[in-house]
Amino acid sequence: MAIKTPIYMDNHATTPMDPRVFEAMKPWFLETFGNAASRTHAYGWQAEAAVEDARDTIADLIGAKTGKEIVFTSGATESNNLALKGVAEYYASKGNHIITTVIEHKAVLDSCKRLQKQGCDVTYLPVGTDGIVDPDDVKKAITDKTVLVSVMLANNEVGTIQPIGEIGKITRERGVLLHCDAVQGVGKTPFDVTEMNVDLASITAHKMYGPKGVGALYVRRSKPRVRLVAQMDGGGHERGMRSGTLNVTGIVGFEKACKIMKEEGKADHERILGMRERLHKAINAKLDEVILNGHAEKRLAGNLNVSFSFVEGEGLMMAIKDVAVSSGSACTSASLEPSYVLRAMGLDEELAHSSIRFGIGRFNTDEEIDFVADLVTGKVQKLRDMSPLYEMHKEGIDLKSIQWAAH
Ligand SMILES: *Cc1c(COP(=O)(O)O)cnc(C)c1O
Numbered sequence: 538m539a540i541k542t543p544i545y546m547d548n549h550a551t552t553p554m555d556p557r558v559f560e561a562m563k564p565w566f567l568e569t570f571g572n573a574a575s576r577t578h579a580y581g582w583q584a585e586a587a588v589e590d591a592r593d594t595i596a597d598l599i600g601a602k603t604g605k606e607i608v609f610t611s612g613a614t615e616s617n618n619l620a621l622k623g624v625a626e627y628y629a630s631k632g633n634h635i636i637t638t639v640i641e642h643k644a645v646l647d648s649c650k651r652l653q654k655q656g657c658d659v660t661y662l663p664v665g666t667d668g669i670v671d672p673d674d675v676k677k678a679i680t681d682k683t684v685l686v687s688v689m690l691a692n693n694e695v696g697t698i699q700p701i702g703e704i705g706k707i708t709r710e711r712g713v714l715l716h717c718d719a720v721q722g723v724g725k726t727p728f729d730v731t732e733m734n735v736d737l738a739s740i741t742a743h744k745m746y747g748p749k750g751v752g753a754l755y756v757r758r759s760k761p762r763v764r765l766v767a768q769m770d771g772g773g774h775e776r777g778m779r780s781g782t783l784n785v786t787g788i789v790g791f792e793k794a795c796k797i798m799k800e801e802g803k804a805d806h807e808r809i810l811g812m813r814e815r816l817h818k819a820i821n822a823k824l825d826e827v828i829l830n831g832h833a834e835k836r837l838a839g840n841l842n843v844s845f846s847f848v849e850g851e852g853l854m855m856a857i858k859d860v861a862v863s864s865g866s867a868c869t870s871a872s873l874e875p876s877y878v879l880r881a882m883g884l885d886e887e888l889a890h891s892s893i894r895f896g897i898g899r900f901n902t903d904e905e906i907d908f909v910a911d912l913v914t915g916k917v918q919k920l921r922d923m924s925p926l927y928e929m930h931k932e933g934i935d936l937k938s939i940q941w942a943a944h
Contacts, residue, residue: 548898561793591792600729616739623765632682668697690722695831696840705734724798747794751787819910847927865892
């Protein structure tokens, strides 16, 4: 089969929609277009029924007790905002301390920053060089003022999977709520809000082959019943937690994406893991000085994040335009700093700049993996051939011992 470039290998940023999801959504654009809040006619009832079905399906995928615990949002950015700000506001009289980690998604970190401006205390826990947070650190950070701990299930850059179950034991024992940004992990690594004692969880459809612009916040209804203050005022939809007319078409697509995940997630996982190993092996077979970022095993099957020493990230990205990937380098993002996640894991700026995140997904193929492996190894080799530093390294010169002229 002919390969179409650029090959999409950025599945942590978004996933292509599964055609089966698109098929499920189609009638809901033009035919069954009712407002799920319309109580007076069949258009509304139909939409409402579809939405309630979707709640149950989504609840089932994450181990929630009932669909009533699912609050629909515009995506995980909103879910994270609602969880953090909504809980902080509701429980303000109980305490004002929140614990999170330095490698969370910006939607969590920026919400925390906002809360700090409003008088909250936030503890940002470090991670090890493997990108994993130590549950003991969570335990030590909890005070009698702590109301919420927020730790992600899997990191979007390095794919590391956090010990949510262990953290859940601690938070439950201490009577502190646990929020989990589960976006990257749902359907891809075991996640069960009941087993893991998670009280709030953010998910989004477009990271699991569903449409963009629709997500959900799981809000536990019993043992304990979680309360939060709505951050959007309006018609009191979603049990008063999130006003606004529901995106019924998107929700139908979200449900279909969850159903496919439930049925095919395991098989996907095996296939995707095989492709990741194939890529990693091919890279290691042709290149030396390639560093794997993040834990070797406790990581998403589709994630390969590697730094190519002696190669400048910007140059490499330019050279491999035939594959759509992300880099830890500043040039690909709005900020000037290299990836804060890689820096938090102790990577120096150089290596953070020379990192590439391959995000392999359901629709990638072995042929694409082989193409990408050839492309990347070829270009890295070429760039290194032009690098005096790599030459010196090959000659056995310790680069750290050299005194560089100031510039
Ligand atoms: C993509 C992502 C989000 C944001 O989700 P949106 O639906 O795009 O707003 C939040 N957290 C993580 C870990 C993500 O990867």
